Amino acid sequence: MELFHRTAHELAELLRRKELSAVELCDAVLGRIEAVEPRVRAYVTVMADVAREQAKAVDARRAAGEDLPPLAGIPLAVKDNMCTVDAPTTCSSKVLEHFVAPYDATVVARARQAGCVFTGKTNLDEFAMGSSTENSAFFTTCNPWDLERAPGGSSGGSAAATAAGEAIIALGSDTGGSIRQPASFCSLVGLKPTYGRVSRYGLVAFASSLDQIGPLTKDVRDTALLMNLLAGHDPMDSTSADRPVPDLTELLGRDIRGIRIGVPKEFFAEGTDPEVANAVHAAIRQLESLGAIVGEASTPTVSYGLPTYYIIAPSEASSNLARFDGVRYGHRTSKPVADNVELYEQSRAESFGPEVQRRIMIGTYALSAGYYDAYYLKAQKVRTLLKRDFDKVFEQFDIIAWPTSPCLPFRFGERGDPLSMYMADVCTIPVNMVGIPAVSLPCGFSSGGLPIGIQLGASYFEEPKLLQVAYAYEQSAGFHARRAPLGASCGGEA
Amino acid sequence: MRLSLDEVRHVARLGRLAMTDQQCEAMRDQLDSILAHFEALQELDTDDVEPTSHSLDMANVYRDDEPAPSFDRDRILANAPKRDDECFRVPLIMEED
Amino acid sequence: MALEAIIGLEVHAQLLTRSKMFCRCSTDPSAGPNTVVCPICTAMPGVLPVINRRAVELVVRTGLALNCSIASHSIFARKNYWYPDLPKNYQISQYELPLCRDGYLDIDVNGQKRRIRIRRVHLEEDTGKLYHTAGNESRIDFNRCGVPLMEIVSEPDMRSADEAREYLVALRQVLRYIGVCTGNMEEGSFRCEPNVNVRDTESGAKTGISELKNLNSFRAVHQSVDFEIARHTRLLQRGETVPRQTRRWHPSDESRGGYTDVMRSKEEAHDYRYFPEPDLVPMRIGDDWLSEIRAGMPELPQQKRERFVSQYALTPYDAGVLTQSLEFAQYFEAAVAACRAGQVAEAAKRVSKWLQGEMSRLLNETGQDIADVPARPEHVAELLELVEEGKLTGTIAKEVFEEMFRTGKPAPQIVSERGIEVVGDASELERIVDQVLADHAEVVAKVKSGKTQSKGFLVGQVMKATRGQAVPQIVNDIIDRRLGV
Numbered sequence A: 001m002e003l004f005h006r007t008a009h010e011l012a013e014l015l016r017r018k019e020l021s022a023v024e025l026c027d028a029v030l031g032r033i034e035a036v037e038p039r040v041r042a043y044v045t046v047m048a049d050v051a052r053e054q055a056k057a058v059d060a061r062r063a064a065g066e067d068l069p070p071l072a073g074i075p076l077a078v079k080d081n082m083c084t085v086d087a088p089t090t091c092s093s094k095v096l097e098h099f100v101a102p103y104d105a106t107v108v109a110r111a112r113q114a115g116c117v118f119t120g121k122t123n124l125d126e127f128a129m130g131s132s133t134e135n136s137a138f139f140t141t142c143n144p145w146d147l148e149r150a151p152g153g154s155s156g157g158s159a160a161a162t163a164a165g166e167a168i169i170a171l172g173s174d175t176g177g178s179i180r181q182p183a184s185f186c187s188l189v190g191l192k193p194t195y196g197r198v199s200r201y202g203l204v205a206f207a208s209s210l211d212q213i214g215p216l217t218k219d220v221r222d223t224a225l226l227m228n229l230l231a232g233h234d235p236m237d238s239t240s241a242d243r244p245v246p247d248l249t250e251l252l253g254r255d256i257r258g259i260r261i262g263v264p265k266e267f268f269a270e271g272t273d274p275e276v277a278n279a280v281h282a283a284i285r286q287l288e289s290l291g292a293i294v295g296e297a298s299t300p301t302v303s304y305g306l307p308t309y310y311i312i313a314p315s316e317a318s319s320n321l322a323r324f325d326g327v328r329y330g331h332r333t334s335k336p337v338a339d340n341v342e343l344y345e346q347s348r349a350e351s352f353g354p355e356v357q358r359r360i361m362i363g364t365y366a367l368s369a370g371y372y373d374a375y376y377l378k379a380q381k382v383r384t385l386l387k388r389d390f391d392k393v394f395e396q397f398d399i400i401a402w403p404t405s406p407c408l409p410f411r412f413g414e415r416g417d418p419l420s421m422y423m424a425d426v427c428t429i430p431v432n433m434v435g436i437p438a439v440s441l442p443c444g445f446s447s448g449g450l451p452i453g454i455q456l457g458a459s460y461f462e463e464p465k466l467l468q469v470a471y472a473y474e475q476s477a478g479f480h481a482r483r484a485p486l487g488a489s490c491g492g493e494a
Numbered sequence B: 001m002r003l004s005l006d007e008v009r010h011v012a013r014l015g016r017l018a019m020t021d022q023q024c025e026a027m028r029d030q031l032d033s034i035l036a037h038f039e040a041l042q043e044l045d046t047d048d049v050e051p052t053s054h055s056l057d058m059a060n061v062y063r064d065d066e067p068a069p070s071f072d073r074d075r076i077l078a079n080a081p082k083r084d085d086e087c088f089r090v091p092l093i094m095e096e097d
Numbered sequence C: 001m002a003l004e005a006i007i008g009l010e011v012h013a014q015l016l017t018r019s020k021m022f023c024r025c026s027t028d029p030s031a032g033p034n035t036v037v038c039p040i041c042t043a044m045p046g047v048l049p050v051i052n053r054r055a056v057e058l059v060v061r062t063g064l065a066l067n068c069s070i071a072s073h074s075i076f077a078r079k080n081y082w083y084p085d086l087p088k089n090y091q092i093s094q095y096e097l098p099l100c101r102d103g104y105l106d107i108d109v110n111g112q113k114r115r116i117r118i119r120r121v122h123l124e125e126d127t128g129k130l131y132h133t134a135g136n137e138s139r140i141d142f143n144r145c146g147v148p149l150m151e152i153v154s155e156p157d158m159r160s161a162d163e164a165r166e167y168l169v170a171l172r173q174v175l176r177y178i179g180v181c182t183g184n185m186e187e188g189s190f191r192c193e194p195n196v197n198v199r200d201t202e203s204g205a206k207t208g209i210s211e212l213k214n215l216n217s218f219r220a221v222h223q224s225v226d227f228e229i230a231r232h233t234r235l236l237q238r239g240e241t242v243p244r245q246t247r248r249w250h251p252s253d254e255s256r257g258g259y260t261d262v263m264r265s266k267e268e269a270h271d272y273r274y275f276p277e278p279d280l281v282p283m284r285i286g287d288d289w290l291s292e293i294r295a296g297m298p299e300l301p302q303q304k305r306e307r308f309v310s311q312y313a314l315t316p317y318d319a320g321v322l323t324q325s326l327e328f329a330q331y332f333e334a335a336v337a338a339c340r341a342g343q344v345a346e347a348a349k350r351v352s353k354w355l356q357g358e359m360s361r362l363l364n365e366t367g368q369d370i371a372d373v374p375a376r377p378e379h380v381a382e383l384l385e386l387v388e389e390g391k392l393t394g395t396i397a398k399e400v401f402e403e404m405f406r407t408g409k410p411a412p413q414i415v416s417e418r419g420i421e422v423v424g425d426a427s428e429l430e431r432i433v434d435q436v437l438a439d440h441a442e443v444v445a446k447v448k449s450g451k452t453q454s455k456g457f458l459v460g461q462v463m464k465a466t467r468g469q470a471v472p473q474i475v476n477d478i479i480d481r482r483l484g485v
C-alpha cells in the first residue's frame, strides 16, 4: 500500500525504526496532494513549505537521538476553522479570506509541539454550518469514493483529504455531527469527544455549548493516538474538563464480552435508507457475536433533537458571529457608507453566505424580545429532557449503537432545501445536545459502493470503552482497510 | 404562523445584515418553514424542567489576577481593514450614537 | 398636585484588579493606544474568556459592604449590541442571577438619615475607547476593553438632587474604603447615570424616565438631576406628557446655564438578546469562600465614624470629616497613637484640629493625596507636642508644618535648620518680661490700677522682643504672676 494510504500508527512505527524519514513521508503526501487535489479539492490552503520544515525538524530531532512523541512526523490536516499562525484561517468564508490569526489554537499548538507535520487547512461549510461542504464560500469538496457526491460536512475537507491520502490524519470539529457524518460518508473513523475533553481555544466558534474538536482517521488506533494528543485540560478554555486523560490505546484489543450495547429504536425511524439500516443492524449482530449483550433502548425525546439543535446552535452562532463586523479583521465593504450601522450591514451581507445569513436570522429571532422563552429557553429545557433520556439509557447500557447518517452520501445539489439538509443531521445532533462522546466507523458499503457508517456512543468521558468496542468491531469487520478507489495509480509513490 | 416582512427587516437589522426587499421575502419563506418545524417542541411539557445550557456540570473556573505580557500592537492591528500606526479606524461615530 | 421626584442611580465602577476581566492583559491605564491588548480582548476569532477570580471577590466584597444578599449560584450572560468599541459586539455581563442583590446604603442628608435600597450589584467588562480624528473617522483603542466593571443599581429611592449626590458620595466612599475602586469620576473609573422622573402622589400620574448621561462630577450629577426635576415638574404641571428618554447633560458655560437635551434615539429599540454565556461556567459562592471574603473586609466608613466618636471622644461632625477617606482616617489614627503626652482624647482633639485645619488647607492647595504627603503622622505628633509644651508658638508651628508637609523633615530638624530659637527656657522668658515691665512702668501702673486691657500691650512688647517665638499664653501667665493680678 502506498505510504499516503497507510495509517499513522504504521507510519509512526516506520519512522521510529528509521525505515522512513519524515521528509520522505511528507513528500509522499505532498505529491499525492499535487496529484489528486484538483479533483478532490480538500484544501483551502496547502502548507507545503511549513510541512517540509516541520518534517525536517522532526528528522533532525530523531537523528539527534531525541525520544519523540508518537505522532511526530505524521502529516496532519487541520480544518480551516482552527487558528494557525503560519497560514490563513478562513472558515471557508469570504469574511476571513485573508485572515491570519496572531495565535495558534490549543490543539494546533499541541500538534505542533508533538511534531505533527501540517499539510494544510481543509475546506468546510462556511463557519462549519452545513452537512455537505457545499456551503464553502470558495469551492465544493468531492467525496473520494465518488467525486459526484458530497464528502459530508462540515469537516468535509478533512475527511476527503484523509480518505484520498492527502493527509494521514486530520482534525475536524463537530457541532451537530460535523466529524461523524463526513467520517461515515468517506469511510473513516471520526470521534466527537465528550464536551470539554478537548480545548476549544482557537476553534472559531459556531455554537459554543456544542462545538468539540476531534480526530478523523483511517482506523480506531489512529483516533486513539490523536485523541491522546488532543485531550486534556486547557486553562484558556473555561469549559475544558480538568480531569486526567487516560491512554486511549490501552483498552484496544481487549475483548468486549459482557459489554452491554443498547440500540435506541427511535434512531431507526422512517426515512432511514434501508441499505444503511441493514448495514448497521449487521454490525450490531457482529458486535453481539463478539460477546456484547445487545438490547433495545429508548430515547423518546430524541425526535425533538433536531428542532432543539436548530434553535440553540443558530442562537449561539448569531452572537458568536457578531464579531465579524469588518472593524478589526475580515471583509469590509468598499461601498461608501453613511455610518457604522451601514458599514456593518453591508460588510456582513457581502461576505456571509446564504446559509450563514439564514442561521444568523434564525438565531437572532429566537433570542429576540418576546421570543426568547418560546424558542431559546424552551430548547434549553428540551435539552434537559434529552439528557435525562440518555442518562437513563446509560444506567442500562455501556454503549449505544445506531446509524451515523440516515442516508448514503448524496449528490451535489440533491439537498438544496435547507430543511432537508438539516434532516441529514438527525442521528448525530442529540449527541452534541447532551455532550456525550460518539464515534462513527465504517460498517460496510451500499450496493453502489458508497460508504456506510455505524455510530457508537458512550457516557461522559467513557472514550476508552467507546474505542475498545469500536476497535473490536473494526478488527473483526475489516471495512477500515479499504481505500477510496480514487486514482490509486497516480502520484506519490515512495 | 407567518412572519411579517417588517419582522424580517427588524431581525435583519438586529443581526446587521443588509437585505433588499426581495431578499427579505425569500428569507421570510425560509424562516417560516423552519419556524414551523420548531412548533413540534410546544408538544412537550417543560413547565417544571430546568434549562440546560451546558452538558457539563462544572462551576467555579477562574484564573488568578496575574497580568501577562500583552501582544505586540502590530500583530493585533495586522488584519485590520483600516488602521493607522496605533488604532483601528471606522467611519466617524457621532457622540450620541 | 403633590409632586415628588423619583431618582435611581446606576453606577459603573472600574474594579481595582491588576489584570483584565477575561484575559491577562494589564489594566495599566497609562499605556499607549492598543498596547495592552491581546487576541481575547480584541475578540479575535476563536478566543475564549476566563474569569478573573479577584474581580468576583471584589464584587462580593462590595455586596457585603452594601448589605446585599450574595448569590450562591450566579452566571454571566451575553448582552448583544453593536458598537465599534465593543469588539465581540456583545458584552459579557450579568442578567439573571447577578452576584449580589437586595442591599442598602444608609446616607445622611442635611442631618437626616435615609436608607437607599440597592437592587443589584453585578460584574461585567468595560468597552474600548473611541477618539475622533480631524477627518471623517474615529479611531479605536482597546486598552480599556475588558477591564472589570461593576454595575451598582439602586432602587428609585432618592427624592432630591441632594439625596442623589449624598448617595453617590457615600457609595464612592465605601468603594474606596474596601479597596475595590479608585472612585475617580473625571477619569471615568466611577461613572453615574441617574434615572429621574416626577410623580403626582395624589393622582399617581408620572412622567417618563429621563436617563442622564455624560456626568463626570458630583456637581454635574446634582445640577442635572435638579434640572430634570424642574423640567419634569413644569411639564407635568402643564399637563404635558414627558416621554422616556436618554438625555445628555451640558454643563453651564459663559453663554448659558447647564441643561439637558435628548440624545438622538434610534428607531431600533434596544433588544439585547441576553442569554447565558456558553463560554463560561456558573459561579458558586459557598460558605467557605464567602467567609474568606468576609474576613478580608476592612472597617466600613460608618463603623469607623462610630468608633472614632466613642474611642477618641470626637464629635460626630469631626469623626465624619476625619473618616472621609480611609487614608485620612488612617493618618489621623497613626498621629494620635504617636502622641506621647496627655490623654488620648486630648491628643485626638489636637490632631483633629491640625488635620482639619493646616493639613486640609495644604492638601487642597497642592491637590495632593494625604497618602503621598512626605510628612508622616509621627512627625505631626512630634510637632504638636512641641506646641503643647510651649516650645513653639502657633505661628511658628504653622510654618514648620508647612515645610514638614513639603519635605517630610522632622520638626526639630526644621527648627534647627531655620535657626528658630525655641523659647523653651522659662528663665530667659522671665528675664525679657522683667525688662519689658521695667521699660513701661506707666503701663504697668495702669494694669495694676485695674485697666487689665492694657496688659495686651505688655504681651505684645514681649512677643516683639522674642520675634514672635514666645507662646502668648505663657507670657500672659508670667506677667500675671509678676504683677500679682
Ligand SMILES: [Mg+2]
Residues within 6 Å of the ligand: C012, C093, C124, C151
Ligand atoms: Mg452595564
Ligand SMILES: [Zn+2]
Residues within 6 Å of the ligand: C020, C023, C024, C025, C036, C037, C038, C039, C040, C041, C042, C146
Ligand atoms: Zn487582553
